[in-house]
Every structure is written in C-alpha cells, then in structure tokens.
Amino acid sequence: xxxxxxxxxxxxxxxxxxxxxxxxxxxxxxxxxxxxxxxxxxxxxxxxxxxxxxxxxxxxxxxxxxxxxxxxxxxxxxxxxxxxxxxxxxxxxxxx
Amino acid sequence: xxxxxxxxxxxxxxxxxxxxxxxxxxxxxxxxxxxxxxxxxxxxxxxxxxxxxxxxxxxxxxxxxxxxxxxxxxxxxxxxxxxxxxxxxxxxxxxxxxxxxxxxxxxxxxxxxxxxxxxxxxxxxxxxxxxxxxxxxxxxxxxxxxxxxxxxxxxxxxxxxxxxxxxxxxxxxxxxxxxxxxxxxxxxxxxxxxxxxxxxxxxxxxxxxxxxxxxxxxxxxxxxxxxxxxxxxxxxxxxxxxxxxxxxxxxxxxxxxxxxxxxxxxxxxxxxxxxxxxxxxxxxxxxxxxxxxxxxxxxxxxxxxxxxxxxxxxxxxxxxxxxxxxxxxxxxxxxxxxxxxxxxx
Numbered sequence: 524x525x526x527x528x529x530x531x532x533x534x535x536x537x538x539x540x541x542x543x544x545x546x547x548x549x550x551x552x553x554x555x556x557x558x559x560x561x562x563x564x565x566x567x568x569x570x571x572x573x574x575x576x577x578x579x580x581x582x583x584x585x586x587x588x589x590x591x592x593x594x595x596x597x598x599x600x601x602x603x604x605x606x607x608x609x610x611x612x613x614x615x616x617x618x619x
Numbered sequence: 620x621x622x623x624x625x626x627x628x629x630x631x632x633x634x635x636x637x638x639x640x641x642x643x644x645x646x647x648x649x650x651x652x653x654x655x656x657x658x659x660x661x662x663x664x665x666x667x668x669x670x671x672x673x674x675x676x677x678x679x680x681x682x683x684x685x686x687x688x689x690x691x692x693x694x695x696x697x698x699x700x701x702x703x704x705x706x707x708x709x710x711x712x713x714x715x716x717x718x719x720x721x722x723x724x725x726x727x728x729x730x731x732x733x734x735x736x737x738x739x740x741x742x743x744x745x746x747x748x749x750x751x752x753x754x755x756x757x758x759x760x761x762x763x764x765x766x767x768x769x770x771x772x773x774x775x776x777x778x779x780x781x782x783x784x785x786x787x788x789x790x791x792x793x794x795x796x797x798x799x800x801x802x803x804x805x806x807x808x809x810x811x812x813x814x815x816x817x818x819x820x821x822x823x824x825x826x827x828x829x830x831x832x833x834x835x836x837x838x839x840x841x842x843x844x845x846x847x848x849x850x851x852x853x854x855x856x857x858x859x860x861x862x863x864x865x866x867x868x869x870x871x872x873x874x875x876x877x878x879x880x881x882x883x884x885x886x887x888x889x890x891x892x893x894x895x896x897x898x899x900x901x902x903x904x905x906x907x908x909x910x911x912x913x914x915x916x917x918x919x920x921x922x923x924x925x926x927x928x929x930x931x932x933x934x935x936x937x938x939x940x941x942x943x944x945x946x947x948x949x950x951x952x953x954x955x956x957x958x959x960x961x962x963x964x
Contacts, residue, residue, distance in 0.1 A: 536627050543631060546654060547638055552646045559654045563680065566657040569624070570664045570672070576621060583664060585841065585848055586673045589858060590660075590680055592834050596865050597653055597684035599823055603868055603964050604646070604688055608696075 525576065532572045539565045556601055563594045624665045628658045645696055649687040656683060669849040670761045673841075677854050681861030682947050685868070689955030689964050756929045757846045765851065766932040770910040774895050777852075777939050781892050784946035788885075791958030820869070827869040834862040842940045846929065852939025859940065860947025867951065872962055875952070881960060884949045891942030898934050 542565070545558035567587045574583025635655040639648040656679025663672035730737030747760050747768065757763040765773050838858035845851030867875035879887075899910040907914035912931035913924035922930060955963035 532624055536624065539631070540627075543634070543654075546651060547634075549647075552644060552650060555647050555650045559650050559657075562654050563657050566661050569661045573621070573624070573661070573664045577667060582669050582849055585850060586660070586664065586669060586676050588837060589673060589841070589854070590676050592830065592837060593677060593681040593858065593861055596681060596861055596868070597650075597688070599827075599865070600685045600688045600868055600964060601646070601650070602823075604692055607692070607964070 528572055528576050532569060532576075535565050535569055535572070539569075552601075553605075556598060560594070560598055563590065567591055567594075621665050625662055628662045628665070632658045632662070643697065645691050646688070649684060649691065652687070653679065653684045656680070670759075670851070670854075673849045673854045674857075677857040677861070681857055682864065682951070685861075685864055685951060686954060689951060692955055692964050693957040754925065754928070755932070756925055757932065759846055759848065761849070762845050762851055762932065762936075766935050767912060767928055770899070770935070773935070773939065774899070774910070777892055777895055777942050780946045781888060781942055784888055784949050787950050787953050791953045792960070793958045823869045827865050831862045831866060834858060834865070838862065838940075842936055843933065845936055846932065852936035853943055855936075856940035856943025857947060859944040860951075863944070863948040864951045867948075867955075868964055872952070872956060872960065876960070879945070879948065884945050884952075888942055888945040888949065891938045891940070891945070894938030894941065895935050898931055898938070902931075 539562055542558050542561045546555050546562070549555040549558060567590045570583055570587050570590070571580070574580040574587075577583070632655055635651055635658065639651045639655070642648045642651065656675055660672050660675040660679060663669070663675055730739075734740065747764055751757060751760045751763045755763045755767055757767075835858075838855045840855075841850035841858060842852060842855030845855070863875065863879065866878065898912070898915075901918075902911050902914050903909055905914040905917050912928040914927075915931050916922045916924045916927035919927050919930060952960060952963065957963075
C-alpha cells in the first residue's frame, strides 16, 4: 500500500512538472493562471497522499478542505481585474 | 522516500522564484508566486509540519494573491527598468549577494536537520511533548505551545497583524472631502485607473453566495477545533477574512460595507487584541502572572486549573481570529480601492 502511495505521489509530481511547462512558457497571463490552478489541484491531492503516508489522514484532510475552499478566490480576483482592464497584454506593449 | 517529494518540490520552488523575476508583466509574476506558496505548503506537509502548512495554504491561496492583484490594480502593471540605473542595480546585486553569503555562513552553525542532540530537541521539545496533555488537556502540542507556553509571543504576533492593518489604513485612507480636491490637483492618477463600471456576473455571484456559508462554517470549526487538529486563530481568521473578501470581489463595495462597515472594522480589529490582552489582565487580577490561565478556574464554573487553561486558550484563539479576519478584510478594502473605500476590484 505504501509503495503504491509513493508511486501515486511521484506520478502526480511528474504531472505537476508537465503542467509547470505551461507556466514557464505561457505567452499570456491566462495560460499561467490556468496552469497554476491545475498545480493547486494537484497540491491538494499531494497533501492527502502525504497524510496517507503518515497514516494521520484526519490531520491532513483539513488542509486539503481549506485549500479546496480558497483555491478559486485568486482566479475570481484576476478575472475581475481583466474585466476592468480589458487588454490581456500589458499596456506599453513591450512584453518580454 | 518522502525526501524525494521534498527535493522535487524545492527545486520547483526555486524555478518559480526565478520565473517570477524573469516575467516582466507583474500580473504573471503574482500568479507564479501563487504556485510558489502551493509547493511550499506541500513541502511543509511532507515534513509533518501541518500547522505551518495550514497557515501557508490559507494565506497563500486565500489572501496573498488577492492582495498583490489589488495592489497592481491600483498602481501599475509593468515592471519598468531604466537602463541608466545600471550602477544602482549592480550595487543592489552586490548587497544581496553579501547578505545571502552571510546567511549561508550562519546556517552552517545551526544544528543538523533532525539532529536528536540539538538543544531544541533535548530540552524544550521533550518537555512540551511529555507535559502538554497533563498540564493543559490539549492533544495538539502546537496549539498549547502557541497559545499557552508561548502566549506572549502569540500576543505580540497578533499585535503585529493589528499594527500592519492600522499602518496600511492610515497610509492609504483618503477622506472624501479631501479626495475631491486631490482629484482636481492630480488628474494623472485618475487617468491611469480605468473607468469603473458595475459588472454583474451571475455565475460568480451565485457561486460565492453558495460557498461563503460553508467557508465561514469551516473557519469556525478550524478556530474551535484547533485544540485537536491543525488550525487555530490565525488560520480560521484568514479563512473568515477570505470569505468576506470573496463577497467584496463578487458583489461590490456597497454590499461588503453593509455587512461590515468601516467603523465596525476598526472596532473589531481592536476588540480582538483587547480580548487577548484582557484575558491576560484578568489572570493578573486573580492573583496569577500575566497570561497564566490556570488561575481562571476561580471565575469559570465547573473547571479545575488544568481545564481552565484549555478553555482560556479557546478564548485567546477567538481574539486572534477576530483581529486577523478583520485585518485581512480591511487591508483588501484599502488596497483595492486606493484608500477611498467606495469602489474597487
């Protein structure tokens, strides 16, 4: 069981690396936002897996619930920001 | 094997930091810093430091990014480099390198990670672990250390949050009569802000309407159950503050201020610190030391000195939660409305 959990954790971490490529490349902010949201979801799973490995799931599940409740506030906030600003690229046009 | 998780996560964290520096669009940097805090939380959780992981999770996911986005909203969005400041940048680079080298030098003097013979592990930790249940009836040792054994530290941490809020509020708050005069004097600052229009998004409103009660209920559980599980005043307070911020983001400032007005913000933020310090002063008058909760059994019904410590810790946590909640909410309102408290993100 434990080795299965380790394998699952490593698999999630490899997935996380793949998603991270989008955050590094991502031409626009929205790409990065999307990838960071996926990373957040994977982190929730990783925390639960860590709890299973320590066999104290009752302690770790609170963190996962807290994450799940709060994870989308940043996305809502960024969406509001773009609703006001309208343009996706920074105003001066000299993006990196 | 769990060390493998740590190594991958830490190298990703380093990558996040470098990436945040490289991106010129500040919104991108802010969002990448979100990933930084997610991964940091995983590292804490893998090390078994669940209370720290919880704090990182709530602050990083709930309010950290929101504060930075609202700061960018009311300031500027591009990271501007001036080429003729090369000398200044070189100087800053040298200073950062020297400070970093000094810090690394100091790290070598610290005891090894997980060293059983280090002073912290031989004297302090074992005392807390062995005596926490007998002396305070609190199974989560972190809570008993934080709120009882190290009560002074936590009280001043609460004061730090309080002072941070008061500082931001005092720096940014603009009175309405003055702001009209300022607007005529400085038209440039008005022009950089986009024209504000009310946006009605049914999806976001409905979602936040459904989520906020659950968030607040969970936050109350975190505050009250801090004796037995990770959490406590700081974490619960941040979740409560984040739920209020969500309301302010998804509706508008009018709705948010009708729930918790400016006057109430100031009152409640002081009330939280007052509750904490007040419990300490009550101990004073009952013949104990400051924050020596065991004497409280004289006024609390049906408790012995040990149970009184456990109950007083809950009272202290409620004070912390109140201060943190209102501080987070007030800081968001100040930052996103540029101190005007009328309209914002």
